[in-house]
Amino acid sequence: MGNILDSFRLDGKVAWVTGASYGLGKAYAEALAEAGAKVVFNSSDSDRVKKAINEYKEAGYDIYGAVCDVTSEEQVNSFVKDVENRFGPITILINNAGIIKRIPMTEMSLEQWNQVINVDLTGPFICSKAVIPSMISKGGGKIINACSMMSEFGRETVSAYAAAKGGLKMLTKNICSEYGQYNIQCNGIGPGYIATPQTAPLREKGTDGSINPFDRFIRSKTPAQRWGHTEELKGLAVFLSSPASDFINGQIIYIDGGISAYIGQDPSNLDSSKFDSEKEDTNINVNDQ
Ligand code: NAP
Ligand code: GCO
Secondary structure (H helix, E strand, O other): OOOHHHHHOOOOOEEEEEOOOOOHHHHHHHHHHHOOOEEEEEEOOHHHHHHHHHHHHHOOOOOEEEEOOOOOHHHHHHHHHHHHHHHOOOOEEEEOOOOOOOOOHHHOOHHHHHHHHHHHHHHHHHHHHHHHHHHHHOOOEEEEEEOOHHHOOOOOOOHHHHHHHHHHHHHHHHHHHHHHHHOEEEEEEEEOOEOOOOOHHHHOOOOOOOOOHHHHHHHHHOOOOOOEOHHHHHHHHHHHHOHHHOOOOOOEEEEOOOHHHOOOOOHHHOOHHHOOOOOOOOOOOOOOO
């Protein structure tokens, strides 16, 4: 009789985390490596890939990385071919790479709209399509998509992002429906508001040191009255990548501190002296988001 914890192990698996040069992807990559997988990652910028490879190495992880823009089918197919030649078939894919542009819809250009849709929705399509044949040949696999509160809710200025994340929820259900027969499970991780470079602008204090109104708003919408930390999503990433979740398919699991269950409270009731400073990797120079 094996130990139940063995069903959470990933030994002998090759796992690809897209967009793992920083942020949530980096936490997912570390977690899957700690669970025994051979982890590979990509991002769109060579300097940030190199920086991340060194950071992984310094932290004791042997994680392979290369430049690959998930919006380019040519780059994705080349990345997958290189990885599978080096390490074997990819049977775990976390479609994590994503961008956001916070612009009122009527002021958003078609180019800006397409940039978000291409990374956040078409990218997971391209990457999933590239690895499913290997998964079928190996008798099964795991695809985990980075969904969001915006897979369920809208808010001002994030029309393209919400459309992409809503579409990604349905792509998750469709991959489940179409490939479940090959023992492929496709599920979504739906984080709430997590402290990463992507959300750093929402926590930025005023020049006078005042609390960002959005920071106060999100804390009033979260029962825990705080932002999540990337470390807190590691367990779910391992669970959905492991045999422990073999009969879970087509589900979006929200890891949001309770936001999606809570109507929220008056933001002015919050004691801002308890607002801890959220740690996130802020020495990342990314394009405006
Ligand atoms: P982040 O800090 O902005 O990191 C995004 C990652 O994606 C980076 O490694 C970035 O690297 C990579 N990336 C961006 N465009 C890419 C492209 N075209 N090709 C390959 N890699 C690309 O974001 P995050 O907060 O960690 O979020 C990660 C995922 O979770 C995203 O899909 C996001 O929408 C989702 N999410 C985040 C939250 C949150 O509160 N943070 C909540 C719900 C869902 P380069 O810049 O070097 O390309
Ligand atoms: C925003 C935030 C959110 C988070 C996340 C919430 O501008 O509202 O960036 O979109 O990134 O998606 O789950």
